[in-house]
Amino acid sequence: MQGVSRLTRLDVRPIEEVVDPGTEELFDWPWLYAVEVGSWDFTPEEARNMRDFFAKGGFLMVDDFHGTFEWETFQEGLRKIFPDRPLEDLRDDDPIFHVIADTSERIQVPNVGYINSHRTYERDGVIPQWRAIRDDQGRIVVAICHNMDLGDAWEWADNPYYPERFTSLAYRIGVNYIMYGMTH
Numbered sequence: 382m383q384g385v386s387r388l389t390r391l392d393v394r395p396i397e398e399v400v401d402p403g404t405e406e407l408f409d410w411p412w413l414y415a416v417e418v419g420s421w422d423f424t425p426e427e428a429r430n431m432r433d434f435f436a437k438g439g440f441l442m443v444d445d446f447h448g449t450f451e452w453e454t455f456q457e458g459l460r461k462i463f464p465d466r467p468l469e470d471l472r473d474d475d476p477i478f479h480v481i482a483d484t485s486e487r488i489q490v491p492n493v494g495y496i497n498s499h500r501t502y503e504r505d506g507v508i509p510q511w512r513a514i515r516d517d518q519g520r521i522v523v524a525i526c527h528n529m530d531l532g533d534a535w536e537w538a539d540n541p542y543y544p545e546r547f548t549s550l551a552y553r554i555g556v557n558y559i560m561y562g563m564t565h
Contacts, residue, residue: 384535384552385559389481403427407434412562413441416532419451421458428461435462435522440562442555444526445492445533448504452527459523463514468525471511477521480560482553487511490551492530496542502528520565524558531555 382393400407403426407413415421423431435441446455456468471477473485489509491501506528514523534551537543 384538385556388552388556389560391559391563402431402434404430407431408437408439411439412559413439414532415441415443416445418443418455418458419446419448420454423458423461425461431462435516440522440524440558442524442526442558442562445530447502447506447528449506450504451506455527459514463523466514468512468514471513471521475513475521476565477513477524477557477561478554480557480564482557484550484553484557487554488546488550490526490529490531490534490547492533493537493540493543495544495547496540503530521561524561526554 382395382397385391386393398410400410400413402423407430443455446452459468473487478484478487487509489501492503494503495501509529510525510527512525512527513521514525516522531551531554534543534547535555538548538552
């Protein structure tokens with residue numbers, strides 16, 4: 382949030398707000414960020430509430446889940462929300478990658494463990510995947526960052542041992558996703 386405040390003119394809250402997907406409070410927030418969604422699940426009521434959230438213009442970015450097992454679990458939860466919506470791989474020329482910054486060249490953004498291991502992936506998640514779900518008008522409503530950890534790149538931006546190239550890309554992607562969600 383500090384980075385968004387610094388890099389945009391958006392008036393952002395200084396701290397995060399945890400929101401339960403089954404409550405009306407969900408509708409107070411137009412843009413959501415969820416991490417470690419490789420183990421998420423929804424009750425029928427929560428899934429219906431999430432569908433309503435997206436139908437009313439809400440946007441969700443998911444991040445920090447890795448490998449085949451977490452992908453399959455994530456998809457099961459997502460199918461509860463969107464049983465009929467296809468997942469798509471985002472192309473480099475998709476508008477979401479060019480709202481504020483040009484991010485057509487993307488690399489896998491690792492977690493902070495990269496500092497010691499120099500490994501960009503976790504589990505069998507070697508290839509970063511930039512995916513999405515769209516609504517009936519073609520607007521992305523769920524932006525999916527699989528096999529990467531943009532949140533760690535934001536969190537460790539001030540660590541001199543965490544490479545700037547990861548943090549810089551993570552901020553550009555995050556700002557693009559936020560601005561896309563707020564303007565499309």
